[in-house]
Amino acid sequence: MSLGGRELKLLKEMSESFGPSGFETETASIVKKAGERFADEVLKDKLGSVIFRMKGKAERPRVLLAGHIDEVGFVITGIDEKSGFLTFNPLGGWFDQVLLGQRVKIRTAKGEVVGVIASKPPHLLSPDEREKVVKVNQMFIDVGARNRETVEDELGVKVGDPVAPSAEFLTSISERVVIGKAFDDRIGTFVGLQVMKMLREAGIVHPNTLFMAATVQEEVGLRGAQTVSHVVDPDVAVVLETDIAGDVPGIKQSEAPAKMGCGPSIITFDASMIPNQPLKRLVIETAEEEGIKYQLSSVARGGTDGGKFHLGRSGCPSIAICVPTRHIHSHSAIADVSDIEATSRLVVALVRKLDESRVESLTSI
Numbered sequence: 001m002s003l004g005g006r007e008l009k010l011l012k013e014m015s016e017s018f019g020p021s022g023f024e025t026e027t028a029s030i031v032k033k034a035g036e037r038f039a040d041e042v043l044k045d046k047l048g049s050v051i052f053r054m055k056g057k058a059e060r061p062r063v064l065l066a067g068h069i070d071e072v073g074f075v076i077t078g079i080d081e082k083s084g085f086l087t088f089n090p091l092g093g094w095f096d097q098v099l100l101g102q103r104v105k106i107r108t109a110k111g112e113v114v115g116v117i118a119s120k121p122p123h124l125l126s127p128d129e130r131e132k133v134v135k136v137n138q139m140f141i142d143v144g145a146r147n148r149e150t151v152e153d154e155l156g157v158k159v160g161d162p163v164a165p166s167a168e169f170l171t172s173i174s175e176r177v178v179i180g181k182a183f184d185d186r187i188g189t190f191v192g193l194q195v196m197k198m199l200r201e202a203g204i205v206h207p208n209t210l211f212m213a214a215t216v217q218e219e220v221g222l223r224g225a226q227t228v229s230h231v232v233d234p235d236v237a238v239v240l241e242t243d244i245a246g247d248v249p250g251i252k253q254s255e256a257p258a259k260m261g262c263g264p265s266i267i268t269f270d271a272s273m274i275p276n277q278p279l280k281r282l283v284i285e286t287a288e289e290e291g292i293k294y295q296l297s298s299v300a301r302g303g304t305d306g307g308k309f310h311l312g313r314s315g316c317p318s319i320a321i322c323v324p325t326r327h328i329h330s331h332s333a334i335a336d337v338s339d340i341e342a343t344s345r346l347v348v349a350l351v352r353k354l355d356e357s358r359v360e361s362l363t364s365i
């Protein structure tokens, strides 16, 4: 299986859609439309997550795949009385230094407004000031207006309006590399949709009931994972995510072991979860059987929706399988199409193995 124009078009649509944490409706409806034809039922929680159910040979185990559809963004906190410049708060974790000069979209009751994140012009800074990093609280959003009336009355911008990065999805190196925003974690969600498609198109009857969830509000504390866990009541959970690709200048191998283009990465440890060990071994064994190159990774800070899933009810064996991605949480992340394909294949093979006795064995003592 390789990603064709139709698949890349869907990934582009997902990537470019507007969906900061708490404001994911647009992305959710794209995902719903893309997945519903493969599902037997479409469910939801009451936070905005979409959940597909696919019948298999047995009611149990209930296997949960999940990717989050929210992206890091901002929320408007104020409109300057005179000038109309906007102050904002981050939604999720941003590195201040990737913000200046970037375009954003503000969703208002009247529609979409384009703006630019800016600060005091460098030309006017003292030599001392120029040496210093500009912090996010010194930045503002400029929509090109000269007064508050234009911003508030004409454009309809209000305190509390959501803001998302504005970035075109592009391909490079003969469509083998993709560049865009919100890859964390629209790519993981896309892998989930691919898995559903591959199972359906190949007529595979999996020995379980499969749930594929597009969760919301991950970037602000794994909130959608909590409600999805309640709806699905999974027996085993596989989080589909992006991992930080450490193959960029200035990173030690041990800090971020995964490399772009070298296959799915299996998170062996992060700040939110230690994966179920028999499940980790099963994922590795499956990759080896399928001849899929994989990478063992760890993330000292940060976590995934697995942080909530593995603590559902009396516990749920969980793991995160990721697409190594460069520059996440920026306007321009980069990922390798072959990693997306390989991750999808690995997850299909894994789902086929998760029958009742196998899942029970994950927690045997």
Ligand SMILES: [Zn+2]
Binding pocket: 068, 184, 185, 218, 241, 242
């Ligand atoms: Zn993520």
